[in-house]
Every structure is written in structure tokens, then in C-alpha cells.
Amino acid sequence: MAHVPAAERRPQIVEAAIGLMAREGVAAGSTRAIAAEAGVAQAMVHYTFGSKQALYRSVLEELGRSLVARVQAALPTDADFGETVSALVNELWRTVTEERERYRLLTELIMLSLRDPVLRQVASEFTHNLDATAARLLSDAATRAGQDLALPAEEIARFFLSGFDGIVTRYLTDDYDLAACESTLRLMLDTTIALAVSDARLEPGARLER
Amino acid sequence: MAHVPAAERRPQIVEAAIGLMAREGVAAGSTRAIAAEAGVAQAMVHYTFGSKQALYRSVLEELGRSLVARVQAALPTDADFGETVSALVNELWRTVTEERERYRLLTELIMLSLRDPVLRQVASEFTHNLDATAARLLSDAATRAGQDLALPAEEIARFFLSGFDGIVTRYLTDDYDLAACESTLRLMLDTTIALAVSDARLEPGARLER
DNA sequence: ACGAGACTTTGTCACTCGACTAAGTCACTC
DNA sequence: GAGTGACTTAGTCGAGTGACAAAGTCTCGT
Numbered sequence: 001m002a003h004v005p006a007a008e009r010r011p012q013i014v015e016a017a018i019g020l021m022a023r024e025g026v027a028a029g030s031t032r033a034i035a036a037e038a039g040v041a042q043a044m045v046h047y048t049f050g051s052k053q054a055l056y057r058s059v060l061e062e063l064g065r066s067l068v069a070r071v072q073a074a075l076p077t078d079a080d081f082g083e084t085v086s087a088l089v090n091e092l093w094r095t096v097t098e099e100r101e102r103y104r105l106l107t108e109l110i111m112l113s114l115r116d117p118v119l120r121q122v123a124s125e126f127t128h129n130l131d132a133t134a135a136r137l138l139s140d141a142a143t144r145a146g147q148d149l150a151l152p153a154e155e156i157a158r159f160f161l162s163g164f165d166g167i168v169t170r171y172l173t174d175d176y177d178l179a180a181c182e183s184t185l186r187l188m189l190d191t192t193i194a195l196a197v198s199d200a201r202l203e204p205g206a207r208l209e210r
Numbered sequence: 211m212a213h214v215p216a217a218e219r220r221p222q223i224v225e226a227a228i229g230l231m232a233r234e235g236v237a238a239g240s241t242r243a244i245a246a247e248a249g250v251a252q253a254m255v256h257y258t259f260g261s262k263q264a265l266y267r268s269v270l271e272e273l274g275r276s277l278v279a280r281v282q283a284a285l286p287t288d289a290d291f292g293e294t295v296s297a298l299v300n301e302l303w304r305t306v307t308e309e310r311e312r313y314r315l316l317t318e319l320i321m322l323s324l325r326d327p328v329l330r331q332v333a334s335e336f337t338h339n340l341d342a343t344a345a346r347l348l349s350d351a352a353t354r355a356g357q358d359l360a361l362p363a364e365e366i367a368r369f370f371l372s373g374f375d376g377i378v379t380r381y382l383t384d385d386y387d388l389a390a391c392e393s394t395l396r397l398m399l400d401t402t403i404a405l406a407v408s409d410a411r412l413e414p415g416a417r418l419e420r
Numbered sequence: 421a422c423g424a425g426a427c428t429t430t431g432t433c434a435c436t437c438g439a440c441t442a443a444g445t446c447a448c449t450c
Numbered sequence: 451g452a453g454t455g456a457c458t459t460a461g462t463c464g465a466g467t468g469a470c471a472a473a474g475t476c477t478c479g480t
């Protein structure tokens with residue numbers, strides 16, 4: 001193997017880790033298997049990242065980065081509020097279905113991270129980053145359309161992203177019920193838009209105790 | 211260790227597995243660790259269940275069974291539609307918050323199961339069972355209140371349960387943002403009820419591409 | 421009370437894991 | 451072009467894994 005600076009080795013190993021783990025699951029992501037996938041010696045992984053945890057951290061960050069980048073790139077330049085939100089949601093869904101294994105890995109990795117104090121931090125930042133990005137996109141779209149949001153953008157973002165996350169879990173569980181997932185997603189999208197633009201809030205509160 | 215029929219040994223080991231794995235994560239659920247938690251020899255686990263996979267299967271089934279049982283037990287005897295749904299959702303949320311670690315384990319286990327052909331089946335059945343139960347509870351509540359549902363009960367059930375699942379994921383990710391989760395849940399509940407009883411559907415379709 | 425079969429234990433097998441060491445090899449700087 | 455430091459490799463360590471075999475122990479039906 002030719003000598004390559006660690007800075008170039010890093011993304012190469014991260015990509016190998018993503019490819020392998022997306023294909024065979026997080027549990028298959030041993031340093032040995034990842035090294036083999038990348039075509040380097042096992043000790044290389046520890047030399048480059050220091051620990052398995054640090055590699056996982058990089059993998060998690062890379063998965064989050066690429067997801068957000070792809071969806072943000074689909075932002076329409078001129079469209080009304082509903083169209084803008086629809087376009088973004090469509091791109092998000094398209095990403096999940098086209099890169100299903102990659103997205104499944106992201107979900108697995110987040111669950112795994114919750115047991116590790118360091119990775120937990122990364123997962124938490126990922127979620128908050130997603131929330132903040134969605135909220136910004138929402139309020140930008142409203143401003144551009146000259147509309148006021150009926151609820152705080154953060155609240156709408158959390159509402160939709162939570163729902164989306166649940167739908168994705170179902171999509172991953174049930175291979176073949178794509179139609180049901182898309183129907184639920186459509187409902188979630190329509191609801192979110194209605195929630196965002198309608199002045200009349202849906203039966204205000206007090207349904208939940210405390 | 212006294213001699214005990216396998217039929218009694220089984221739930222004892224399952225409970226030990228749940229306790230241990232809820233506390234320390236699925237990854238900590240080796241047959242040795244589980245046996246130690248249950249106070250039996252390691253070989254006992256294989257004698258009783260045949261394989262680790264079969265034990266995990268039993269654990270998954272038990273977690274699902276107890277969750278559904280608890281929520282169903284909270285069904286009000288006489289209440290209008292909104293109150294009934296609210297009561298059930300409150301009980302569901304209370305279950306998740308009170309037995310947080312147990313519920314986190316259920317989530318972890320489902321994700322893990324998706325990589326195993328046998329366990330995948332169990333996870334899929336669990337989800338469908340939840341959907342069917344929720345749909346039945348919904349249409350019963352509507353019937354009792356003399357109301358018609360504006361959408362098929364199954365669709366409403368899937369909508370809510372997807373959203374709930376996503377909120378739980380967030381709750382597990384963010385220890386301290388309980389308030390945000392409960393606020394999103396309230397929104398999800400109000401939306402679901404509005405979706406169920408309103409004649410006017412929210413902006414019918416065409417927002418999602420094929 | 422005794423035999424059979426269900427339960428239990430100890431011990432081991434073959435394998436995998438993350439991490440590290442020590443001995444290299446290459447590329448870049450002076 | 452020599453040498454220094456960054457990169458690469460093979461090899462190993464100790465711990466842990468699921469599974470199983472063999473031998474021992476108890477319980478229940480007869």
C-alpha cells in the first residue's frame with residue numbers, strides 16, 4: 001500500500017465503513033472487516049482514528065452531513081410555501097428510498113450511540129442540527145411567500161421530523177408496504193402544511209395531562 | 211440451583227435478559243451475562259432456549275405483549291371519542307416515560323432484528339399487531355361515541371403510531387427535552403383527533419410525487 | 421424405592437474482538 | 451542524498467463470544 005497522508009486515508013476508511021455497515025449492519029463493522037473493505041491493514045484503522053469509537057463518530061458525522069447537503073440542494077428558488085415544503089419533503093423521502101441501506105445504517109448508528117457518552121453527544125447534535133435546518137428552511141419559505149407561520153417554525157419542524165422519523169422506521173421494518181408508508185407521509189405532509197399556515201389551531205391543548 | 215421445569219425457567223431468564231439489556235444495552239446481552247443476571251449457569255440458557263436468537267425472540271415478544279396489555283387496560287369504559295383517544299395516548303406515553311429503559315430496549319431490539327430473517331418476522335408482526343390494535347380501539351371508540359371516522363381507522367392508526375414512534379426516538383436521544391417531546395406529542399394527538407373526526411380532509415393529496 | 425428422563429453444572433472448543441508493539445518502508449525536507 | 455518523521459505491516463495479547471459435550475443431580479411416575 002502506497003504511503004498516503006492520514007487526512008486522505010480518513011475519508012477512504014469512512015467510506016469503506018459506511019459501505020460495509022450499510023450492507024451488513026453495524027454489528028458487522030469490526031475494525032478488521034472495515035480495514036479489509038478499505039483494503040488496508042487492521043492496525044491502519046487505529047493509527048488513523050485512534051479508536052473504533054472515533055471512527056464511528058466520523059461515520060455518523062459523514063452520514064448526517066451528506067443527508068442534509070442533499071436535501072438542502074433541492075430547495076426550489078421560487079415556489080410558494082406549500083410547494084417549497086413539498087419539494088423538500090419529497091427530496092428527503094427520495095433520499096431515504098434511494099439510499100435505503102445508508103439511511104438504515106444512520107438509524108442503527110444513532111440507536112447504538114445512545115449507549116456511549118461521546119457518540120451520544122454527536123447523535124444529539126445531529127438531531128438538533130436537523131431541527132434547526134428544517135426550522136430555518138420553513139421560516140425562509142414563509143418569508144419568501146409573504147406568509148406568517150401559525151406556529152413557531154421550530155415546533156413545526158419537530159412535528160414533521162418526528163413523524164418522518166417514525167415513518168422511516170416503518171419503511172425499514174416493512175419491505176413491501178411502501179404504498180402505506182407513502183400514504184402516511186402524504187398525510188403527515190398535508191397536516192404539517194395545514195398546521196403551518198392555518199390561523200385556527202387544532203383544538204388547543206389540555207388533552208395531555210400535566 | 212433447584213430443578214425447575216423449563217416452562218418456568220423460560221420467563222425467569224427472559225425477565226433477567228430484559229432487566230440486564232434495558233440497563234446496559236442489547237450489546238451487553240451475551241448468554242453469559244444474561245445467565246449471570248438470572249443466577250443460572252450459561253449452558254442453561256442454551257438448554258432452555260436452544261439458541262441466543264430464540265431467547266431474543268422471546269424477549270421481543272414479551273416486551274410487545276406487556277406494552278399492549280398495559281395500554282389496553284387503560285381503555286376508559288365511557289368517554290367520548292376525543293377523551294378515549296387521549297386516555298390511551300396518555301397511558302402509552304406514561305408507559306414510555308415510566309419504563310424508559312425497557313422501551314429503549316424494545317426500540318434497539320427492533321432495529322437489531324431487521325438484520326435477522328427470523329427476528330425480522332417477529333418485529334414486523336409486532337408492528338402490525340400494534341397497528342391493528344390501535345385501529346380497533348379507534349373504531350370502537352368512534353362507534354361507542356356514535357361518530358364516523360373521516361378516514362379509515364387503519365390509516366389514522368398508522369399516522370399516529372408513526373408520529374409517536376418518532377417522538378419516542380427523540381425522547382430517547384434527548385434526555386432533558388421532555389417538555390419539547392410532550393409539546394410535539396400534544397400536537398400529534400390533536401392532529402390525529404382532528405384528522406379522525408373532521409369531514410373536511412386536509413388539502414387532498416398530490417403533494418407527494420409518485 | 422427405584423429407574424428414567426428432565427434439569428444442571430463444569431469445562432472446553434473454535435472463533436472474533438479492540439488494542440497495541442515492534443519492525444519495517446516510504447516521502448519529503450534540509 | 452541523507453535523515454527524520456509520517457505511514458504501513460505483521461504479529462500478538464487478553465478478553466470475550468455462542469455453542470456444545472459429558473457427567474452429575476434431582477423429581478416424578480410407577
